[in-house]
Amino acid sequence: MMIKEIITVILLVVGCFFFLAGTLGVLRFPDLFSRLHALTKADNLGLGFIAAGMAVYIASPWAALKIFFIWLFTLLASSTSCYLIARFQKEQNHSKNGKEGG
Amino acid sequence: MSVLIDIILAILAVYLALQSLLAPRLTQSVFLFFAFGLALALAWIRLGAVDVAITEAAIAAGFLGVLFLDALRDFSPRGSEKKENLEAVQNALPKNNTKSLLLPGMALMLGLGLFLLIALEAVWKIPDGGGLTAAAEALLPESGVEHPVTAVLLNFRAYDTWLEIGVILLGLLAVFAVGGIKIYRKPVMATQDPLLRQVILFFTPVLFLFGAFLLYIGKTGPGGAFQAAVLWGAIGILLHLGGRPVFSMIPRWLGQLLLTIGLGFFLILGFLFIAGGATLFEYPPAHAGVLILIVETMAAISIAAALTAIFANLNQMNEGPNEIESTN
Amino acid sequence: MDGFFVIVIVFLLLNIALGLFRVWRGPKVADRLLTTQLFGTTGMAILLVLAGYLKELTLLNVAITFNVLAILLVIGLVQVWKNKKEETP
Numbered sequence: 420m421m422i423k424e425i426i427t428v429i430l431l432v433v434g435c436f437f438f439l440a441g442t443l444g445v446l447r448f449p450d451l452f453s454r455l456h457a458l459t460k461a462d463n464l465g466l467g468f469i470a471a472g473m474a475v476y477i478a479s480p481w482a483a484l485k486i487f488f489i490w491l492f493t494l495l496a497s498s499t500s501c502y503l504i505a506r507f508q509k510e511q512n513h514s515k516n517g518k519e520g521g
Numbered sequence: 522m523s524v525l526i527d528i529i530l531a532i533l534a535v536y537l538a539l540q541s542l543l544a545p546r547l548t549q550s551v552f553l554f555f556a557f558g559l560a561l562a563l564a565w566i567r568l569g570a571v572d573v574a575i576t577e578a579a580i581a582a583g584f585l586g587v588l589f590l591d592a593l594r595d596f597s598p599r600g601s602e603k604k605e606n607l608e609a610v611q612n613a614l615p616k617n618n619t620k621s622l623l624l625p626g627m628a629l630m631l632g633l634g635l636f637l638l639i640a641l642e643a644v645w646k647i648p649d650g651g652g653l654t655a656a657a658e659a660l661l662p663e664s665g666v667e668h669p670v671t672a673v674l675l676n677f678r679a680y681d682t683w684l685e686i687g688v689i690l691l692g693l694l695a696v697f698a699v700g701g702i703k704i705y706r707k708p709v710m711a712t713q714d715p716l717l718r719q720v721i722l723f724f725t726p727v728l729f730l731f732g733a734f735l736l737y738i739g740k741t742g743p744g745g746a747f748q749a750a751v752l753w754g755a756i757g758i759l760l761h762l763g764g765r766p767v768f769s770m771i772p773r774w775l776g777q778l779l780l781t782i783g784l785g786f787f788l789i790l791g792f793l794f795i796a797g798g799a800t801l802f803e804y805p806p807a808h809a810g811v812l813i814l815i816v817e818t819m820a821a822i823s824i825a826a827a828l829t830a831i832f833a834n835l836n837q838m839n840e841g842p843n844e845i846e847s848t849n
Numbered sequence: 850m851d852g853f854f855v856i857v858i859v860f861l862l863l864n865i866a867l868g869l870f871r872v873w874r875g876p877k878v879a880d881r882l883l884t885t886q887l888f889g890t891t892g893m894a895i896l897l898v899l900a901g902y903l904k905e906l907t908l909l910n911v912a913i914t915f916n917v918l919a920i921l922l923v924i925g926l927v928q929v930w931k932n933k934k935e936e937t938p
Binding site: 424427428431434435438439441442445446451454455458459462463465466469470473476477479482485486488489492493496497499500501503504506507508510511 | 850853857860861864867868870871877879880882883884886887890891893894897898900901906909912913916917919920923924926927930931
């Protein structure tokens, strides 16, 4: 019982650290692409740690499976969103430059 | 200890609600509104209403977000004739000075103050037993389901739910009335982006399965027709965004059938009950569970179709006449 | 243990509040869209912790709902605004 709780606490604290890192990155980084980099990597890692911690704490196989799927879908959705947002911004920059040049 | 969470959530929700109305730029408003939806969903959970939280999450995160983004596109400066039209309309309107706003403003303040007083009084008078909860739970065995919220929505107050499906359909009719029925004319033009195509291909079955799951567990826990409908509606919106507008790909009669089957099935069932000697929407207790599941499925299909059609039609309108003409 | 969960939830909520600065500042619409990802991920983490704290496993369904719909917003913006010029900040 105690060991389970200690593992949960450690995993949650590590997860919170990554969330803080991600948020600070979004706030402090100078441009969109570095912000994207900070957010989609750090936050997903943080979510992974918190998901692992809660799976250990809840300790039911059905819930653990669900939590695993939550994390998996987030990874998929988040990395695709990162790519889509970056491509969107790149196209916007491109069309703006083209307009100014032409 | 958990009161700390409630305080932060309350402050966050009120702040976001105010700011999403008062933010100087429309883009700020839209994204603050998204955050507001999240805060509200968490607040509903703290209040113990997981059903509402799922609906709030689905509506705010999915449907309203996309609708707002679509509307936002039209309001941003595009340097087009549309903006000039807007300015012309604004110039044609009589200029309001502060004096003429004073009276309506005061009337509004008075009305809101009265409303607040009534709301406070109503909250004050909430009975300790939770109102009708006990009555609903006493009749639960007869309802055919095990979750009190579903029992109330689909059995005890089925009339309300039936009308709600009608309200969503009316919303679609309003969109048609404003924009015309161009929805069936959009050509199929799948997106060229490989990653986007893959992610739509992946999330379509996931959304479908999870919607069906929510629909089914509505019998025993939080979930149900409306939550499932938003998820299924998201499939239609995703396909539309990926260049495969659902309503252009299926025959027109099928689209009309999908849109009306929820309302129609509910109504036919009600008349059958009356013919059988019961009152409208009085399920026979022996088959109530199965009937409710069928009704919920039909309702979810209809609502999902209506949400898809609303988005598709609004998106169509915003894309302007040029695109439609050139692709016809 | 419950106290620890409350601290984690409050910390994550403050994370969301901090992220609101980016919604205010922008400067581009893509920056603001980025924050919806932040809110979505952080919200899901809060829901997971709440599920353990309240011992209510149905909250996982709320998390999945958020999860599968968060991407809709991104695809929506990217596809709807595809041919539109960026607003000037």
